[in-house]
Amino acid sequence: MTDQTPLWPFVPSPRAVDITHAKGCVLHTRGGGEILDASGGAIVSNIGHGRAEVGAATAEAMTSMSYAVPPFLTPERTRLMERLRRAWLPAHLTRTWLASGGSEAVDAACRLAVQHFRAKGDNTRWKIIGRDISYHGTTLFTLGIAGHEARKRGFERLIPDMPLAPTPYALRSPLGRHHPDFDIAAADAFEALVLREGPETIAAFIAEPINGSSGGALMPGPRYWPRIQEICKRHGILLIIDEVMTGFGRTGKPFACAHFDIAPDILVSGKGLAGGYAPIVGVFASEEIVAPLAEGGQSLMFYTYGGHPGACAAADKVLQIMEDEDLVARAAARGRALAARLEGLLGQHPNVAEIRGEGLLRGIEIVRDRETLERFPESAAVTQRVIGAGLKRGVFFYGGGTGAIRDIVCLGPAFVVSDAELDRMAETLKAAIDEAVAAV
Ligand SMILES: Cc1ncc(COP(=O)(O)O)c(C=O)c1O
The missing domain is CATH 3.90.1150.10 (Aspartate Aminotransferase, domain 1)
Incomplete structure (x- = not known):
């Protein structure tokens, strides 16, 4: 590195791209070039770039208030909660908690699952089962519930060793390529893992309904999710669905859960919540999950910037545009x-x-x-x-x-x-x- 090394990105890269502005699906680079964005950034952009209404709503929120601690009500938070409830969330997910990114939201969702059991006086359930092909974020805990070797490499001693169940993967199913029972086999392997670990030690199972980039949009097969839900219920294990990538319309339904009739206890979703205009990700839970915390006088500790008013205003406007159009x-x-x-x-x-x-x-x-x-x-x-x-x-x-x-x-x-x-x-x-x- 020399004095001439560009100041961004953090680790210098020969492939650094310099974007000046963007419109629709097109990124404009310094010097007049264009890049057609086939992946909406990191699978984030949904209404496209350059919608001035979102900028205006965000500016208005930031002009009226810079910040309020997450538990306080603000008009932007209220509007977003009402819209989520009215038009987007599955009816049973009535409680919303907000973070600024997917990793921290998933981390909090796992914390919520364990806290739920603690608040009920159950001190034995602490494990979170993930899957062997998956990604849930880059905090040291979320790496532990993911099957993403490359991102774990070198940090193994810092990452909790959580059990990982097989991911349904039709192409390379252990039963044979595209075997019709690949989905059932993966669900049964999950239950075998639960029994080996001891169901009474497991707080939750976390998975993406359709894998994001870790698996390249792996489809789970029709019988996987019904069976997984039945197994979780039978063993008292909470189901956390990670829709950070698939949520808010990405797969052609409000949430990918709807393709498989999944009713999660906790849903995490966010990239599409503000479509790239602001950093905001939701943790959505049912009354049953949150009630023991309320009864015990506990809260779910917030991150300083959770539910930032400007981010809530951006999300509310992005969702409105998605509804209107x-x-x-x-x-x-x-x-x-x-x-x-x-x-x-x-x-x-x-x-x-x-x-x-x-x-x-x-x-x-x-x-x-x-x-x-x-x-x-x-x-x-x-x-x-x-x-x-x-x-x-x-x-x-x-x-x-x-x-x-x-x-x-x-x-x-x-x-x-x-x-x-x-x-x-x-x-x-x-x-x-x-x-x-x-x-x-
Ligand atoms: C399914 C899933 N969960 C969690 C994350 C982590 O989100 P973030 O990069 O905002 O921390 C991602 C990011 O791609 C993701 O796809």
């Missing part, structure tokens, strides 16, 4: 259009093992050989090569993958994406994959 239905329709393009161009590609997902969350798994599912070596860094080749052509894709799933590219554009933009994303992805695999 029917953008959740649009995400479902655009998702089908994107899937059709990807299937058409990449469905038979020799290096594409699977194209999967729902709505505007789509994952492509890249392999050396689609017949044998042999992966490229980690050292080939194929995902990074694809992303680099995409950027060179002016399109940004989001990388992923962990463990058995080595190379993943995710697409998750804003819901306002046009047909022409979808064409360009799919065509560029094909060209980027071709270039990347030719180079290894």
Whole structure:
């Protein structure tokens, strides 16, 4: 590093991108270039960039008040709570707690689960079971409930060793590729783990309803979630659903839970809550979860910036725009259009093992050989090569993958994406994959 090293990002990178402004799905770079954002940043943007109404609502909130401690009521918090209740949340999730990011919200959701049992006088339930292909954040606790080796590497001694259940993964099911019982097998393996650990020691099970970038939009199969819910109920284990990525319309329904009829005890969701305009993530819980805390005179300790009035105002306006413009239905329709393009161009590609997902969350798994599912070596860094080749052509894709799933590219554009933009994303992805695999 020298005096000439750019001040941002923190760890200097030869691939740093300098964005001056953005509109819709397009990022404008210094010097007049454009990047078509095929992944809405980190699968965040939903109403698209540049909606002045959101800026105006945020400015108004910040002009009237800079800050109030999270437990105090403010008009912005009240409006957001009412809208969430009226138009978005499953009816049984009546209590809302707010954080500024997904990691800290998931951390708090786990804390809530354990605190719930403590408040009821149950001191034995303290474990949180996660899954072997998953991502729930980067705090030292959330790394412990995730199956994301690369992000855990080097920190193992600081990370709690929580049990991990197998993730339903049709392509590489232990029963065989696309075995019809892959979903049931994964749910039964969860119950076997519960019995090994001792159900009375387990506070909660946490999982994404459809994996985000860790698994590349892995679909769980139709029978997984009903069985998981039944097992959790039978053993008195709370169900925490992490919809940080899939929530607020991303998969074509308000929450991905609705695809599988999941009724979580605690739901965490956020990237889409303010669609990238402000850092805000919700922890949503039922009355039954929160009642023991209230009865015991306890609170759930807040983070200083939880429920910031400006962030609440931005979220309220983003949700209003989604309602007024029917953008959740649009995400479902655009998702089908994107899937059709990807299937058409990449469905038979020799290096594409699977194209999967729902709505505007789509994952492509890249392999050396689609017949044998042999992966490229980690050292080939194929995902990074694809992303680099995409950027060179002016399109940004989001990388992923962990463990058995080595190379993943995710697409998750804003819901306002046009047909022409979808064409360009799919065509560029094909060209980027071709270039990347030719180079290894
Ligand atoms: C499912 C899921 N949970 C948690 C997180 C962590 O969120 P954050 O990066 O805001 O801390 C992410 C981030 O991608 C996520 O996809």
